[in-house]
Amino acid sequence: QQQVRQSPQSLTVWEGETAILNCSYEDSTFNYFPWYQQFPGEGPALLISIRSVSDKKEDGRFTIFFNKREKKLSLHITDSQPGDSATYFCAAFLNYNVLYFGSGTKLTVEP
Amino acid sequence: DMKVTQMPRYLIKRMGENVLLECGQDMSHETMYWYRQDPGLGLQLIYISYDVDSNSEGDIPKGYRVSRKKREHFSLILDSAKTNQTSVYFCASSLSAEQYFGPGTRLTVL
Numbered sequence: 001q002q003q004v005r006q007s008p009q010s011l012t013v014w015e016g017e018t019a020i021l022n023c024s025y026e027d028s029t030f031n032y033f034p035w036y037q038q039f040p041g042e043g044p045a046l047l048i049s050i051r052s053v054s055d056k057k058e059d060g061r062f063t064i065f066f067n068k069r070e071k072k073l074s075l076h077i078t079d080s081q082p083g084d085s086a087t088y089f090c091a092a093f094l095n096y097n098v099l100y101f102g103s104g105t106k107l108t109v110e111p
Numbered sequence: 112d113m114k115v116t117q118m119p120r121y122l123i124k125r126m127g128e129n130v131l132l133e134c135g136q137d138m139s140h141e142t143m144y145w146y147r148q149d150p151g152l153g154l155q156l157i158y159i160s161y162d163v164d165s166n167s168e169g170d171i172p173k174g175y176r177v178s179r180k181k182r183e184h185f186s187l188i189l190d191s192a193k194t195n196q197t198s199v200y201f202c203a204s205s206l207s208a209e210q211y212f213g214p215g216t217r218l219t220v221l
Contacts, residue, residue: 009151032208043115043201043212044154089153093208097142097161103153 003027004092006102014110019077021105023090028071030092034099035064035075038087047088048075080109113138115213117202123219130189132216134202142205143185144169145177147198148215154201160185192220 005024013019023033031052036044050057050064050073057064061080066073077084090102118133136143145157146169156169158177166177174196178186185204189196197220203210 034209036212041214043203043214045212046209049209097205097207098156098159099208099210101154103151 002103003100004090004102006088006090006105008105009103010106010108012108012110013080015080015082017080019080019084019107019109021075021077021088021090021107022072023074023102024070024072025092025100026071027092027094028068030094030100032093033064033066033073034091034093035062036089036091036101038089038104040086044089077107080107082109082111085109113211115202115204115211117200117213117216119216120214121217123221124192125221126194127191128220130192130196130218130220132187132189132200132202132218134185134187134213135183136185136202136204136211137183138204138206138211139182140204140206140211141182143179144203144205144210145175145185145187146201146203147171148201149198157187157200192218194220196220 007022034049035047037047038044048059061078063076087104087106089104091099116135143160146154160166160179200216202213
C-alpha cells in the first residue's frame, strides 16, 4: 500500500501564477513532512518541511498547508518562476530515520 | 560544506556483470541509504544502514547487497546485474528525518 500519494503527476503554470501541489498520506502517526525539490540530473534537495503540530509553514514563496484531520497537505508556490521548474516530492516520517516518498509532481513554469 | 558524493556518475554494464556503486559523506551521519529512481515511481528504498555493519533491507532489496565498513562510506553491490536494474541510483545520509542526497549514478545494464 502506497503510504504517500501525490497529485497531479504533472502541472504546468504560467510565470507569476500560484502552483498548488497536493499530497496525502495513510498513517495518521506520521509526524514530519518534508518536501524535496529535484532538478534534472541532480539529487533531491530539501525545500521546506512541516511538523504535524503545525498547520502552516512559510518560507518565502513556498508555503505548506497541513490538514491533520484529513491527512492531506499541499505545497503552494506563489509567483512561480521558470527556475522553479522541477519535480517535487512529498515525504512522510515516523521513526527509525525512514522517509516514505510520494511519486512526485513534475512542475513546469512557462515564461 | 555538507556533501554526499557518488561514484561513478554514469555506468554501462552488460547483463551478468558485477556492479559496485560507491557513496561517501563528510557529515559523520550515522544513517545512510540507497534508493533507486524510475520514472513515475519516485524514490524506492533499497537498503538503509544505521551505522557500520548495521544494515537493514528496504522495500526492494532483492538483487542488491550493501557494505558499510566505515561510517563515511556506503557501497551498493549488484551481483550479476540484470536489465531491469537499469535505473538512477541515489545515496543519502541523515542525522534524523532530514536526508541529504548525492547527485546520483545512472546505471544502464545491457
